[in-house]
Amino acid sequence: MTDTSIRESKTVLITGASSGIGEATARHLASLGHQVMLGARRTDRLAALVQDINEAGGQADFRQLDVSVLEEMQAFAGAAHERFGRIDVLVNNAGVMPLSPLSMRRVEEWDRMIDVNLRGTLHGIAAVLPYMEERRSGQIVNIASSSAHRVDPTAAVYCATKFAVRALSEGLRQESEDLRVTVISPGFTSSELMGQGGAPEVMTEVRTAADQLAIPASAVAQAIAYAVDQPAHVDVNEVIVRPTAQR
Numbered sequence: 001m002t003d004t005s006i007r008e009s010k011t012v013l014i015t016g017a018s019s020g021i022g023e024a025t026a027r028h029l030a031s032l033g034h035q036v037m038l039g040a041r042r043t044d045r046l047a048a049l050v051q052d053i054n055e056a057g058g059q060a061d062f063r064q065l066d067v068s069v070l071e072e073m074q075a076f077a078g079a080a081h082e083r084f085g086r087i088d089v090l091v092n093n094a095g096v097m098p099l100s101p102l103s104m105r106r107v108e109e110w111d112r113m114i115d116v117n118l119r120g121t122l123h124g125i126a127a128v129l130p131y132m133e134e135r136r137s138g139q140i141v142n143i144a145s146s147s148a149h150r151v152d153p154t155a156a157v158y159c160a161t162k163f164a165v166r167a168l169s170e171g172l173r174q175e176s177e178d179l180r181v182t183v184i185s186p187g188f189t190s191s192e193l194m195g196q197g198g199a200p201e202v203m204t205e206v207r208t209a210a211d212q213l214a215i216p217a218s219a220v221a222q223a224i225a226y227a228v229d230q231p232a233h234v235d236v237n238e239v240i241v242r243p244t245a246q247r
Contacts, residue, residue, distance in 0.1 A: 015094040
């Protein structure tokens with residue numbers, strides 16, 4: 001299963017790994033010989049995914065995880081370190097996207113986007129930094145969005161969280177000479193992200209556009225692998241991956 005062309009095998013933690021980009025990334029990185037520790041709330045899916053990877057000759061484990069809870073993120077990182085002996089990469093992938101006009105005042109959904117997309121990313125950074133700082137080595141891959149580069153009606157809060165992810169990623173990059181920090185910004189991608197709340201009419205339009213344009217999650221996984229497999233002195237800071245036809 002291992003691709004001998006990679007420079008070294010790494011331990012990679014992936015949040016939101018039960019579907020979409022997270023699942024595709026887990027499968028792809030494991031196929032390249034990396035060890036993967038997978039976190040999400042849906043443990044039945046994680047268990048099936050880990051079984052698939054291990055039966056194919058890879059190395060994978062999982063733990064239930066809600067990234068909005070700092071203690072769960074810390075326990076996730078601790079379990080990965082105990083299982084594999086090191087933490088080389090964190091892929092902060094967990095995210096939600098319930099879109100609606102601000103005038104609808106769907107405050108609970110705003111809070112959920114802040115909790116998962118932004119606070120969850122910060123929790124991931126806080127949980128793995130001690131391990132990476134001790135080794136003076138590591139990489140944090142934050143999944144933003146093409147919506148981190150533009151603002152669209154009905155997506156103001158979602159865009160705000162993703163703009164913030166880009167900002168904190170750049171701040172982290174500037175603060176450390178030892179860590180590599182990468183932002184991956186996908187456009188329309190096949191995933192379950194568009195089935196989680198939001199104004200029904202808005203989400204229907206988004207799903208229709210995605211059905212016409214979406215790239216497979218594996219395309220984003222390959223971009224993540226590209227950044228992860230660069231030599232230690234090469235830091236791929238930002239990649240935008242979107243359908244050719246997306247405007």
